[in-house]
Amino acid sequence: MQVTVDQDRCCGSGQCVSTAPAVFDQSEEDGLVRLLLPGPDRALSATVRLAAALCPGNAITVLDD
Amino acid sequence: MTTAPHRRSHVDPAAPALPAPRGSCPFAPPPAYEEAHRTAPVTRAALWDGTSCWLVTGHAQVRTVLGDHRFSADARHPGFPFLSPGRRELLNRSTPTFLRLDGAEHARRRRMLTGDFIVKRIEAMRPRIQQTVDEALDRMTAGGAPADLVRDFALSVPSLVICHLLGVPYEDHGFFQRRSAVLLDLAAPVETVGTAQRELNAYLADLTAGKRRRPDDSLLGRLAARPDVSPEEAAATGVLLLVAGHETTANMTALGTLALLRHPEQAARLRAEPALVKGAVEELLRWLGIVHLGVPRVALEDVDLDGTRIRAGEGVLCMVSTANRDTGVFPDGDRLDVTRDARRHFAFGFGVHQCLGQPLARAELQIALETLFRRLPGLRLAVPYESLRYRTDMIVYGVQELPVAW
Numbered sequence: 001m002q003v004t005v006d007q008d009r010c011c012g013s014g015q016c017v018s019t020a021p022a023v024f025d026q027s028e029e030d031g032l033v034r035l036l037l038p039g040p041d042r043a044l045s046a047t048v049r050l051a052a053a054l055c056p057g058n059a060i061t062v063l064d065d
Numbered sequence: 066m067t068t069a070p071h072r073r074s075h076v077d078p079a080a081p082a083l084p085a086p087r088g089s090c091p092f093a094p095p096p097a098y099e100e101a102h103r104t105a106p107v108t109r110a111a112l113w114d115g116t117s118c119w120l121v122t123g124h125a126q127v128r129t130v131l132g133d134h135r136f137s138a139d140a141r142h143p144g145f146p147f148l149s150p151g152r153r154e155l156l157n158r159s160t161p162t163f164l165r166l167d168g169a170e171h172a173r174r175r176r177m178l179t180g181d182f183i184v185k186r187i188e189a190m191r192p193r194i195q196q197t198v199d200e201a202l203d204r205m206t207a208g209g210a211p212a213d214l215v216r217d218f219a220l221s222v223p224s225l226v227i228c229h230l231l232g233v234p235y236e237d238h239g240f241f242q243r244r245s246a247v248l249l250d251l252a253a254p255v256e257t258v259g260t261a262q263r264e265l266n267a268y269l270a271d272l273t274a275g276k277r278r279r280p281d282d283s284l285l286g287r288l289a290a291r292p293d294v295s296p297e298e299a300a301a302t303g304v305l306l307l308v309a310g311h312e313t314t315a316n317m318t319a320l321g322t323l324a325l326l327r328h329p330e331q332a333a334r335l336r337a338e339p340a341l342v343k344g345a346v347e348e349l350l351r352w353l354g355i356v357h358l359g360v361p362r363v364a365l366e367d368v369d370l371d372g373t374r375i376r377a378g379e380g381v382l383c384m385v386s387t388a389n390r391d392t393g394v395f396p397d398g399d400r401l402d403v404t405r406d407a408r409r410h411f412a413f414g415f416g417v418h419q420c421l422g423q424p425l426a427r428a429e430l431q432i433a434l435e436t437l438f439r440r441l442p443g444l445r446l447a448v449p450y451e452s453l454r455y456r457t458d459m460i461v462y463g464v465q466e467l468p469v470a471w
Contacts, residue, residue: 009417011172011175011179011417011418011419012175012179012180012182012183012421013413013419013420013421014182014183014184014423014424015419015423017185018183018424018427019153019408021184022213025092025185026179026183026184026185027180027183028180028183028186029180029187030176030179030180031175031176031178031179031180031181031182031183032179043223050268050408054408054409054416055129056132056415056416056417056418057416058132062469063257
């Protein structure tokens, strides 16, 4: 599973950090998304997909291997 | 001369008039919205001024509208749906904040504030919020039963927290709470709304001017000190954050408490298993839908929404309350169930305007409700349920007073 984030679309809501804190973080300056794990383990698949669905800015893309 | 479609009538007489009255259950959306949702996820409705707009009640359709940049949040666009004369006055007169801007300008201004509300920073505030909650509860119980849970607990906790975060003196809470209440009241006369807006704005203008001269480390202190933020913008942002920062959480706390008191089996589960509180708060946010009059947008171009053509210049109201009970996403959505996964709710909106303060609201609600039900196992209504009155005319719904004993 490959995850990418688009900071231009990010509005800093923090949904991704609340949902999948092992994969996403937020910058302390502007609150924008920082990707911690671009290739998370399959075990995290459901939470990462939920984080992408909950992202209000549609800033998270999840691709299957 | 032709009349633009959003300007006048063409409204089906059977279309619901907005805002529609509540039914017998104070927790359920107005029956007219539920009926509209049963008919179609996108229907026509009539506004108070004789104009019409689109009523969007389905979960997928609300998600689409709020996530699509072709629907604008900028109230200066013709056709923007206003909920009352007072709301029109307020939005036309005040300096637009990021809440009512689109695109790059919205992003630029919002990003000045997002760093203060990141999950990590709010998590670090938990001990302070816990202390604020405990002290408020100490004061309430020291006064003896019955107490008004709205005034003595639900309103004081988020007011203290937002004042600390923004750098607003809490001793002024009487002043700003009274004016906030007017700004959110659809029934308030236009002149009263105008006066409250000017007074609140002048208060924040004065406060931020002082911080510009003597910068401090509060959110408004740092905002006012920025060279790229005008004095008007700093004041208007202060008004927005102060109002949004206490009214919403306060009403969720009180109405959430009432919902749990009316569903003792749910409250019992929460007491037995405090770890459920995170999910319980999401479920209460979903089920109560306190931003109950709809999230307004206006179409900037023609958009096909689920087979319905929305034309440029037509207003749209996204009904969070019905979307949050859409059975396609939340099976048996009318039922309160603190164990369900409710995270796809739109209580904080959706799209780039989704609530900036949601991590703070979540932390406050989780700590307030968990502490309240743990410390007061005998918490109960001190008046008949039927005698309670609700904030039906307010932008943020809730219960007006909640007399409790314990």
